[in-house]
Amino acid sequence: MKNILVPVSNTAHAVTNLKFAVGLASMNGATVYLINLYKEFSKVAGLTKVNQLIIEDSEAQLNEVLNQVDTQNVEVVARPVKGDSFEGIERLIKLLEIDLILLSPQSIEMDDEVYLGSITGKIVKQTMTPVMIIPGDYLFRKFETILLAFKGGYCEREEALSPVLELAKLFNARLNLLQVHTPDTAQESTDPNWLTMGDSFTETNNATIFQGVLEHFQSNNPDLLCVLRRQRGFFQKLWEKNRVMKKEFFTTKPLLILKADDQ
Helix, strand or coil, X not given: CCEEEEECCCHHHHHHHHHHHHHHHHHHCCEEEEEEEECCCCCCCXXXXXXXXXXXXXXXXXXHHHCCCCCCCCCEEEEEEECCCCHHHHHHHHHHCCCEEEECCCCCCCCCCEEECHHHHHHHHXXXXXXXXXXXXXXXXXXXXXXXXXXXXXXXXXXXXXXXXXXXXXXXXXXXXXXXXXXXXXXXXXXXXXXXXXXXXXXXXXXXXXXXHHHHHHHHCCCEEEEEECCCCCCHHHHCCCCEECCCCCCCCCEEEEECCCC
């Protein structure tokens, strides 16, 4: 994880995410990209000044975030970038070779019943890049225990698990594996290599992976929850809509979402 992307939407959330990114980058030498995406009006007569004001506002918000964070000796590149929340991020992922995106559960939505807002949800749904959801006001700290929850013990993309293994090694954290058998995965086999990569392995039978995680969350008490995003996996609901309600899932711990297949 040498290049970390922190998109800015809400200033307070961006401060939390940047502090986390700086803490992580201080441990592994990563570069942090603090990016404020903006939409530009068509360059027709009378709108040139409006576009300039939009850029100036974006730069001012970036400076406001930077002024509230001690960046230590970490390289933080702050730039306003033209583009929307989806096309712009995808372009930056390729251009900057981004390894990890840090997002807030909600970007601009303030609905107390929503865990993942529509913008965050859409980014999670569309990108192949690992995404970490940072709860509001969360303070960066050492991960002692990481819980990796999954249904099918396999990956079409062999490199998919690299980020969680890298974090476990970086923090010298305990990696607990939780396989949730659901009715639709009862006959699926598990890659034997999965059973040896963690410090513990637990199997459980539940109607959904959500229920399995909730049942075993307290006993593991993880500092980081890691899940695999598949069409029939943890965030299956994202294929139906771009939001996740708190009644469907909610956590006050950082959530690392990995893309396990190519669909």
